[in-house]
Amino acid sequence: GVTPPLGFWDPLGLAAAGAGKTQNPEVVVAQFKRRRAVEIQHGRVAMFACIGYIVPEYFRWPGLLSKAENLAFADIPNGLKAYSYIPLIGWTQILAFVGVIEVYNLAGVSDD
Numbered sequence: 001g002v003t004p005p006l007g008f009w010d011p012l013g014l015a016a017a018g019a020g021k022t023q024n025p026e027v028v029v030a031q032f033k034r035r036r037a038v039e040i041q042h043g044r045v046a047m048f049a050c051i052g053y054i055v056p057e058y059f060r061w062p063g064l065l066s067k068a069e070n071l072a073f074a075d076i077p078n079g080l081k082a083y084s085y086i087p088l089i090g091w092t093q094i095l096a097f098v099g100v101i102e103v104y105n106l107a108g109v110s111d112d
Helices: 025-058 077-082 088-107
Strands: 064-066
Touching: 064 088
Parallel strands: none
Antiparallel strands: none
């Protein structure tokens, strides 16, 4: 990482290996910062996934998930079985939301 007093510390050369074999320090530092931001983002997604897996064991929203299909939140099973119960429009909404978050996140990446 980048911590005092070491500065940019990469003893295995992993940052340079993914830089297209370039030794340009600016490119290596930029790729390191991008990888760090992506790693933090993936960690957050993993934490939300764990919460999304645990919470339905203890709490269910009242009411219907889909009025058109008469599907209640209580009818959705836990875990991976839930995938087949979610209507197509639900998957469309989920993918659209994730896409908006990704675009917004990419637009907000700074050079810090």
